[in-house]
Amino acid sequence: MTRTVYVNGDYVAEDQATVSVFDRGFLMADGVYEVVSVLGGKLIDFDGHMVRLKRSLSELAITNPLEDAAYLDAHRKLIAENGITDGMIYLQVTRGNPGDRDFAYPPADTVPTVVMFTQSKPGLADAPAAKTGWKVISVEDLRWGRRDIKTVQLLYPSMAKMEAKARGADDAWMVEDGRVTEGTSNNAYIVKNGTIITRELSHDILHGITRAAVLRFAAEAQMKVEERSFTIAEAQEADEAFVTSASAFVMPVVQIDGATVGDGSVGPVAARLREIYLEETMKTAI
Template structure:
């Protein structure tokens, strides 16, 4: 079945969607993106994604081409036209097509390029991986210094995913000066007792929308949240570990660099946190 996608105000069959070869998103990775999950035909934490999108655009001196209400209407239309019950909507905004390749940014008169499409993921919240956990390796974090901006510069994270695949595991955690920064496409956490430990917000990591919700729900459930750096060795000695993202939600991590974390199986706190997150997000979905 051919999907309907959104390109600059038009809803088109994916086979007819086109973007200029001179678009700076294509030539310079000069663009940002958001991925919003859909559960039961409704958008998860949509307002959070709008806020982060606006921030990313502002940090790059790009114009936000739509209001929150217009973003919402477009997302809902894509869900409806593609009959999405469980899945994701990928949204990308680039600086647009200035007419020719140039390192210098074009002026404000250039209209941003907006592209969005759906990905159907039946049973997204019932991922069987959550029952067994994932295994990760650590790799050097050699990305650029503004990881807080959700740009389309994803080559090294993609290479990290492939390093993990080659090692026979599920994902990789980036490490800088001995401390874990984040996963290739997710935020990283360890658990010691009733204490959840995760790196504080800065330009070193993405300001995860799921991260913010998870930490809020954890605090409400009387779990202690400690935002500080943690090392690879500390992670190996943790009781539990997990990642969070818009598509994985809360996912247990049971192995790091071949070392078993805790019992080597999902513990008690992380599965409970996943349960709370999904329950609360379904209630608030729009």
């Protein structure tokens, strides 16, 4: 089945979808993106993703080309056109096509490029890894300093992911000044003596939509949360570890740089938070 994708207001077959070679997203990674999960044909945390999209665009002075309602209509049409039950919708907005290559921003009236496409992931919420946990390695964090903007500059996280795979792991945690920032595409957590510990929000990490929801649900469940940075050594000595993201939800981590976390099995805090997150977000899915 050929996917239908969205390109600048048009719905076209994926093999007919084109973007200019002069688009600044292609030439300079001058764009931002969001990924919204779909469960049971419904969008998870859509409003939160729209809030972050607008913040990212504003931080880069890119004009937001669509209203929230138009983004929502496009997401829903893509779900219907492609028969998506479980999966994801990728949305990318770039500064557009100025007609040539230049380091300077193009004129303010340059029309942004908007692309959306679906990825079918049957059984997304029932990933087998959620029952066994991930193994992660640590790598030096060599990204630029504005990780709070969800840009399409993903080469280094991709390189880190590939290093993890080459070393028999599932993902990499990036480390700066001796402390964990985040995973390649997720926020990182440890649990010690019942306290959930995760790095505080700043320019150093992405302000995860799933992170915000999980911490809210944890507070509602009267779990103790401490927002601060932590080291790899501290993580290895933790009782549990896990990550959160829009596609992995809450994913346990059972090994860090070869050291077993806790007893090596999925811990009760991560398991409960995953359960709560899926239950509660499905109630508000649209």
